[in-house]
Amino acid sequence: MPHVEPGMAVGLFGGTFNPPHDGHLLVAELALRRMALDQVWWMVTPGNPLKRNDGLPPLADRIAWCERMNEDPRVRITAFEARYNVQYTAQTLALVKARNPGVRFVWIMGADNLATFHHWQNWRGIAMTFPIAVIDRPGSTLSFLSSVMAKTFAHARIDESDAALLAHLRPPAWTFIHGPRSPLSSTAIRAGTQTARGGDVASG
Ligand SMILES: Nc1ncnc2c1ncn2[C@@H]1O[C@H](COP(=O)(O)OP(=O)(O)OP(=O)(O)O)[C@@H](O)[C@H]1O
Ligand SMILES: O=C(O)c1ccc[n+]([C@@H]2O[C@H](COP(=O)([O-])O)[C@@H](O)[C@H]2O)c1
Numbered sequence: 279m280p281h282v283e284p285g286m287a288v289g290l291f292g293g294t295f296n297p298p299h300d301g302h303l304l305v306a307e308l309a310l311r312r313m314a315l316d317q318v319w320w321m322v323t324p325g326n327p328l329k330r331n332d333g334l335p336p337l338a339d340r341i342a343w344c345e346r347m348n349e350d351p352r353v354r355i356t357a358f359e360a361r362y363n364v365q366y367t368a369q370t371l372a373l374v375k376a377r378n379p380g381v382r383f384v385w386i387m388g389a390d391n392l393a394t395f396h397h398w399q400n401w402r403g404i405a406m407t408f409p410i411a412v413i414d415r416p417g418s419t420l421s422f423l424s425s426v427m428a429k430t431f432a433h434a435r436i437d438e439s440d441a442a443l444l445a446h447l448r449p450p451a452w453t454f455i456h457g458p459r460s461p462l463s464s465t466a467i468r469a470g471t472q473t474a475r476g477g478d479v480a481s482g
Contacts, residue, residue: 280319280354284380287445289318289411291386292359292367294326295340297467298347299474301388301460305413306353308457309386312441313411318353318386320344321370324360328397347474368400371408382445384409389418389454396426405431409444410452416461422454 282288289309293302298320306318322340325331337357344355364370367385374383385408387395392412395401404410405427412422422428428435434450436443441453466472 279358279374279377280317280356282317282378282381284378286316287314287382287384289313289315289384289386290321290371290374290408291318292321292323292370294329294334294464295320295322295344296335296464297340297474298344299460299462299464299467299472300476301415301462303347303350303353304458304460305386305388306348306350308413308455309384309411310350310352312438312455312457313384313444314442315384315445316352320348320353320355321359322355322357324357324365327365327399328394366399368398368404371404375407384411384445386411386413388413389415389421392427392454393418393421393425396430401427402430405434405450405452407449409447409449411441411444412452412454414454414456414459416459 309315309318322344324337325334337360341355341357359370362373364373389412431450431452434452436451436453438453438455441455444451444453462472462476467474
């Protein structure tokens, strides 16, 4: 687990990163700036518990790709979930919190995950224990209105102009952050229609 000091504000950004791309960098930079975070951890998951993970490249490869991609020293690449044998985010977050007293953690996810968040293990517990920042993503912009999570915790949503307060608020507290958006996805990169650094691959 990366080193942190009490009093720091840290964003936890879990992902499969198969492969990482500029969209992930954009999320990290937006989160650092808008929430005045000291660090963002890219937590490379052993495998999304809701997805089929056969065919997933080895964790070591995905970590190496992330390290090659990232140039910001505030972004820390970690795969401690595999080492501690945890896969569900609720477990991951409990572990991080227990090992780092006095540190303010915020869970960060793209808007596509907001739409399915209510299928996650103990999702209400996560929302009751950690502030959450949802970053806009093409195709999922309206999920902050329609998702079960957004409706259930509508009373706890703060305006994004107050995002810098989020790490210091008592949960439940969440916000939806709009900003520059990236159309990139790992799926399209694997399919060969986009590149990790952006832009469409010309067809034909
Ligand atoms: N372009 C993007 N804009 C905003 N958030 C993104 C973007 N790409 C990925 N994310 C977010 O980053 C986190 C990790 O995503 P992941 O590694 O699964 O990438 P992905 O592009 O969504 O992959 P896949 O297409 O395989 O599902 C998730 O919270 C996801 O919502
Ligand atoms: O805990 C869960 O039930 C759960 C369900 C789906 C996704 N997650 C986590 O959400 C993060 C983003 O997943 P993904 O597939 O969009 O890269 C990653 O850290 C996953 O482990 C967690």
